[in-house]
Amino acid sequence: MRIVEKRILAKGICLFVIEAPLIAKKAEPGQFVIVRHKENGERIPLTIADYNRDQGTITLVCHGIGKSTQEINQLNQGDSFLDVLGPLGLAMPIEKVGKVLCVAGGLGVAPMYPITRILKAAGNHIISIIGARSQEMLIMTEEMEAVSNQIHYCTDDGSFGHHGFVTDVLSQVLQEQEIDLVVAIGPLPMMAAVAKITKEFAVPTQVSLNALMVDGTGMCGGCRVTIGEKTKFACVDGPVFDAHQVNFAELLSRQNFYRDQEQAALHQCRIGVGR
């Protein structure tokens, strides 16, 4: 599937608009695709950051952290992904509930954007809290501003907006106003921290989980997560779940299971490039 546009959003984070008319036609906020960029590459799940049904395109955002994702980020406009499967997973249920807090950290802004857009279109009042390591790492700010009634920025180094974590602002907002729903997408520790706070305030909270996946079709069970007391498959039962039911500690350790092998693969390919 051909890449019609590529943009570098921040260091190591690239946005791709690709021709995928069937997926564009069916995609809903919260869903994802699985891509392969070459024959011996991994199957990589990427959240659908946007879609245009008329133009038959979908937008993906990829953070180059492993070997495959770094190689994906070297693709250019005019190149093609070898495989794109989707849309996968269940769409996030969207209703008019009133005031919605959208909390996104790092790359989480990408999948958050279409959800926010649809929540807004459904008549909700949107307050967004966007966090990143530093100002350069803040992505898709214009898009988010266009669909938010109010927006807060946080950076870990204080280079822009609040100096600190999204959870600081979250607590503050929750103290000041009645919020009907929180949606949080970002690194697992961030989502876990958000869930902890919103539980205290008893505000319903949805998170989108990025479990490790192979097929993405409910066949391998590798993406299993514990929700309440039950085992669920993130690719078919999710990826969006009730944050207060998620076992984040388990998910975090599962996500890191192959870390050493990934590092080794990266190391090897760096050596390869050097030669």
Added chain:
Amino acid sequence: MRQAMPKQAAEERAQNFAEVALGYTLEQAIAEANRCLQCKRPLCVEGCPVHIDIPGFLKLLAEGNPIPALAKIKEQNSLPAICGRVCPQENQCEGRCVVGIKGDPIAIGNLERFVADYAREVGQEPVLTPAQSLDKKVAVIGSGPAGLAAAADLAQFGYQVTVFESLHAAGGVLRYGIPEFRLPKDIVQHEIDAISELGVEIVTNHLIGQTLTLDDLFEAGYSAIFIGTGAGLPNFLNIPGENLNGVYSANEFLTRVNLMKAYLPEYDTPIKVGQKVAVVGAGNVAMDAARTAKRLGAEEVRIVYRRSRQEMPARLEEIENAEEEGILFSLLTNPVEMIGDESNTVKVLRCQRMTLGEPDQSGRRNPVPVPNEYIDLSADTVIVAIGQGPNPVLLRGTEGLALTERGYIKVNDENLMTSIPGVFAAGDIVTGAATVIQAMGAGRKAASAIHAYLLEQEGN
């Protein structure tokens, strides 16, 4: 005497992924085919789910004509090199063979494999051409054994057939499930290519129910749809610790190795196999997983099964292969808990001793726990191979598709039509897990039913 199948030596093959069984020579094959009595009423054919004319092909082979022998098989079976390797012949054709009453049955499976391999190697394959060309499109969902068999027959009837596969490569369980050392993927691809040459179009990366719905397919002009999506969703034991790191379903473990080729250094697929591997279950899939783990370098691989040896569902041949390769068996041993270390990686598989009780309705003796007798098996990888249930994706996205109590697709026994007119289903998604050839037999039955249905539609 039955010709023994030449095999790679056990010590050697446990270190590589090359095929274990090496295949007959032409001389061996002819000698074996000559043992056939050419029965007037051949019971072997009755034992074959797709009713291959077995005496017919054996006669041609005995006369030294392997290519026409293959053409004879292909009249009934579009995947002979695959079936010759993975069918449980001992329960089917060979199980009924008259020669087998007093001695060893004819090695029908080995000979089926031989003629297919021979034709492929010499590059002289019988070319099948559709009987006619019909101006109608049929969609087949899933490119596993049921889907491929249905597609091949539908193409032969003259339909324009499109097969939709969700993964990036066709073959279903033949591709992601059965390991290279038992079923080389080049051979799978070759037999799929032969089906493509019949005019069947195979489209990968399409998950029906998500990418397209059944309604979309009807709208796109397909006159009938065949669902052969197979069983999906792996079963787990539902015991504490099952989501620890290092615990795989057999589906995931085998998919990483077979489809994603984690065993080849040039592929980027991660997999972790510890020193001590426990595989829970004793079917063919469990044997495949155990033997794969051994090849990936595990020191000790053990099958853990709650019943006894007699009840093990795997083929005898596969159990023997596993034993020869040094796989250990802990029988009458039932996992009750998985225990992890600080990093949440499994370390111990705690099991309870079992004993056999009274036979159940199926005649299998049920295992009952021995009170207070537990054993801790050390294991840094646990692979759960205890079967699978229906995949929910297509089922939940399709309104009006009736399901059975167990969640499989309900079909009319006669013509395999689902509750939606024009939509047929067969294989594991209807019956639950079965064998490759049973799924193929069911796929072929559905193809005939679809043909009859479309002819009738035409008439109206």
